[in-house]
Amino acid sequence: xxxGSVVIESAHLRTLILTLQREGYQVIGPTVRDGSxxxxxxxxxxxxxxxxxxxQEAGHYRLRRRDDQAVFGYAVGPHSWKRFLLPSPFVxxxxxxxxxxxxxxxxxxxxxxxxxxxxxxCDLHAIRVLDRIVLAGTAVDPIYAHRRExxxxxxxxxxxxxxxxxxxVSMGTGPRATAGYDLALTELLEPGAHRFVVEIGSERGANxxxxxxxxxxxxADLRAxxxxxxxxxxQMGRRLDTNGLKAALYANLEHPRWNDVAERCLTCxxxxxxxxxxxxxxxxxxxxxxxxVTERVRQFDVCFTTAFTYTAxxxxxxxxxxxxxxxxxxxxxxxxxxFGTFGCVGCGRCITWCPVGIDITEEAAVLSSRRGxxxxxx
Amino acid sequence: MPRRARPKLAVWKFASCDGCQLTLLDCxxxxxxxxxxxxxxxxxxxxxxxxxxxxDLSLVEGSITTPEEVERIHAIRRHSRxxxxxxxxxxAGGIQALRNFADVAEFKxxxxxxxxxxxxxxxxLPASAFVPVDYELPGxxxxxxxxxxxxxxxxxxxxxxxxxxxxxxxxxxxxxxxxMVAEGTPCLGPVTRTGCGALCPRYRRGCYGCFGxxxxxxxxxxxxxxxxxxxxxxxxxxxxxxxxxxxxPAFAAVALGISAAHVNERSGNELPFASKVERARDDx
Numbered sequence: 293x294x295x296g297s298v299v300i301e302s303a304h305l306r307t308l309i310l311t312l313q314r315e316g317y318q319v320i321g322p323t324v325r326d327g328s329x330x331x332x333x334x335x336x337x338x339x340x341x342x343x344x345x346x347x348q349e350a351g352h353y354r355l356r357r358r359d360d361q362a363v364f365g366y367a368v369g370p371h372s373w374k375r376f377l378l379p380s381p382f383v384x385x386x387x388x389x390x391x392x393x394x395x396x397x398x399x400x401x402x403x404x405x406x407x408x409x410x411x412x413x414c415d416l417h418a419i420r421v422l423d424r425i426v427l428a429g430t431a432v433d434p435i436y437a438h439r440r441e442x443x444x445x446x447x448x449x450x451x452x453x454x455x456x457x458x459x460x461v462s463m464g465t466g467p468r469a470t471a472g473y474d475l476a477l478t479e480l481l482e483p484g485a486h487r488f489v490v491e492i493g494s495e496r497g498a499n500x501x502x503x504x505x506x507x508x509x510x511x512a513d514l515r516a517x518x519x520x521x522x523x524x525x526x527q528m529g530r531r532l533d534t535n536g537l538k539a540a541l542y543a544n545l546e547h548p549r550w551n552d553v554a555e556r557c558l559t560c561x562x563x564x565x566x567x568x569x570x571x572x573x574x575x576x577x578x579x580x581x582x583x584x585v586t587e588r589v590r591q592f593d594v595c596f597t598t599a600f601t602y603t604a605x606x607x608x609x610x611x612x613x614x615x616x617x618x619x620x621x622x623x624x625x626x627x628x629x630x631f632g633t634f635g636c637v638g639c640g641r642c643i644t645w646c647p648v649g650i651d652i653t654e655e656a657a658v659l660s661s662r663r664g665x666x667x668x669x670x
Numbered sequence: 671m672p673r674r675a676r677p678k679l680a681v682w683k684f685a686s687c688d689g690c691q692l693t694l695l696d697c698x699x700x701x702x703x704x705x706x707x708x709x710x711x712x713x714x715x716x717x718x719x720x721x722x723x724x725x726d727l728s729l730v731e732g733s734i735t736t737p738e739e740v741e742r743i744h745a746i747r748r749h750s751r752x753x754x755x756x757x758x759x760x761x762a763g764g765i766q767a768l769r770n771f772a773d774v775a776e777f778k779x780x781x782x783x784x785x786x787x788x789x790x791x792x793x794x795l796p797a798s799a800f801v802p803v804d805y806e807l808p809g810x811x812x813x814x815x816x817x818x819x820x821x822x823x824x825x826x827x828x829x830x831x832x833x834x835x836x837x838x839x840x841x842x843x844x845x846x847x848x849x850m851v852a853e854g855t856p857c858l859g860p861v862t863r864t865g866c867g868a869l870c871p872r873y874r875r876g877c878y879g880c881f882g883x884x885x886x887x888x889x890x891x892x893x894x895x896x897x898x899x900x901x902x903x904x905x906x907x908x909x910x911x912x913x914x915x916x917x918x919p920a921f922a923a924v925a926l927g928i929s930a931a932h933v934n935e936r937s938g939n940e941l942p943f944a945s946k947v948e949r950a951r952d953d954x
Contacts, residue, residue, distance in 0.1 A: 327847050327849075327852040327874070332845075351899065353851045370842070370852075556894075558892060560838040560860035561838055562848070579822055581700060581703040581707055581818065581821060582706075583826060594839055596835075597835040598834065612886065647851060647857075647895065648894075649899070
């Protein structure tokens with residue numbers, strides 16, 4: 293809140309979106325599509341999920357009507373921002389064989405300037421996790437870097453809904469966003485007074501607000517905003533004890549629960565696809581019939597497939613047990629060794645969108661329990 | 671580039687609806703390129719002019735359902751350098767493999783006025799039940815992209831890139847909201863092999879399993895969820911799996927209550943393709 297806070301009336305959300313568009317941003321935000329709230333390009337505020345919420349449980353999501361006009365009264369849906377920051381599939385280059393040799397053509401770098409509207413605290417942390425991996429590592433991914441650099445981020449503080457599958461409080465990633473945004477909105481729904489407290493997080497954010505009618509925030513506004521966010525924190529539907537989690541998982545590599553979860557796991561890959569930090573990709577060369585045109589394409593890969601570890605004629609993680617263990621260990625243990633942070637931000641997507649409702653918090657609690665029968669150091 | 675002689679391509683039909691062959695004909699923009707690269711030697715659906723074997727690449731559509739067809743698939747195998755089974759019928763027996771779960775003599779008696787004229791096998795079986803198959807292209811029908819990829823891979827002497835994972839991954843890639851989680855619609859996507867571009871979920875329908883079992887299908891877990899969480903009656907489970915790939919081992923096992931994980935250890939799509947050497951080694 294270093295740069296102060298203001299208040300805008302709900303009607304001026306429209307102005308905010310229009311201003312972003314006028315500044316040349318492609319505004320991506322929440323919208324109702326095919327039974328869920330997804331992220332897609334918004335043409336105006338009319339596309340926002342006004343009056344909608346979601347009901348989430350393990351393996352269960354239902355879009356529900358609210359009895360108010362809340363714009364952001366829902367938890368995160370199946371999409372995350374990696375969809376835009378790490379576009380997939382992405383053509384890295386295309387080459388055509390001409391009569392006089394190989395001519396390499398690179399597709400134009402026409403990355404859109406995105407404005408992300410409605411980025412929750414967990415997802416801000418997910419973006420930060422991706423930053424560490426693809427920006428701060430030994431190799432910088434220019435596709436991500438370009439999009440990330442330009443992206444204008446409008447955060448929405450989590451308020452006005454009960455987060456059933458969320459556990460950001462446990463992961464220290466929310467529900468209150470404190471940094472990493474240009475603007476952060478907290479929606480206040482009071483009878484006859486629908487407004488947003490806007491925290492200014494950057495110079496860019498402050499400049500944009502100059503075009504949006506606003507008034508200074510009063511102490512009462514700020515208090516109401518804090519209360520709304522605090523209420524969300526107390527309503528977390530899930531928790532995960534991260535204290536000593538990494539070591540406990542390492543100590544339980546042969547825990548019988550791995551077999552148990554493997555019986556339920558479909559190895560379908562939904563968890564990794566909805567995870568906002570799962571970044572693994574594969575690169576393949578595609579050729580046409582003539583053999584004269586080839587393109588190299590990058591797309592998200594999934595550690596639950598046999599192809600993921602296919603090396604020297606065989607796959608190396610045959611069983612569902614091996615694949616599920618790899619995923620959970622990476623998210624909650626090896627990721628810490630690799631990148632200095634958990635690979636999980638507690639958004640709960642993998643819990644909701646697992647077709648058979650496998651709950652990472654429940655599994656991790658059992659798997660890290662040293663009292664588990666058969667647990668042994670390996 | 672020095673141009674090699676064009677490989678001879680043959681397309682064969684067994685018990686089937688012709689949909690797979692039509693997929694090949696549907697490659698409208700690429701047909702000239704295909705004809706340019708291949709010598710289309712035998713393809714009755716496209717031309718009555720045929721050329722004698724041997725053939726470099728044979729695409730086989732349909733299941734084997736009669737004694738004559740058994741003879742014919744053996745003959746085709748003898749005349750084909752590479753033989754590819756194309757579609758649900760040729761790879762899993764097709765919808766007509768529903769007979770595998772019933773009494774064919776009984777069917778004959780009920781359906782035909784003079785059943786004594788009907789010469790048929792007890793079961794509808796995939797080509798691989800009778801002859802070595804170099805590659806299997808799943809789907810009812812396979813997608814145009816998959817057929818083109820197969821032909822391209824053949825020309826380039828590499829393995830076709832036909833994914834074996836679930837439909838779910840493609841749903842998520844396309845940003846399609848899960849119909850099962852968000853609407854409670856039973857969907858075979860998690861146990862079905864991708865290849866259709868997630869066609870049904872895209873239109874808010876559950877997956878019908880047209881491409882058969884994915885590489886490691888856990889039908890037991892999915893069925894438990896269907897019955898215990900989605901409230902689907904046990905008796906409704908079987909019809910879900912009894913369609914185009916009813917006789918694919920992992921789907922057929924549902925009726926018998928066998929865990930699919932135990933029947934699908936050898937996936938047909940891991941059959942070697944480009945390298946005959948590999949197959950010889952496997953056979954040996």
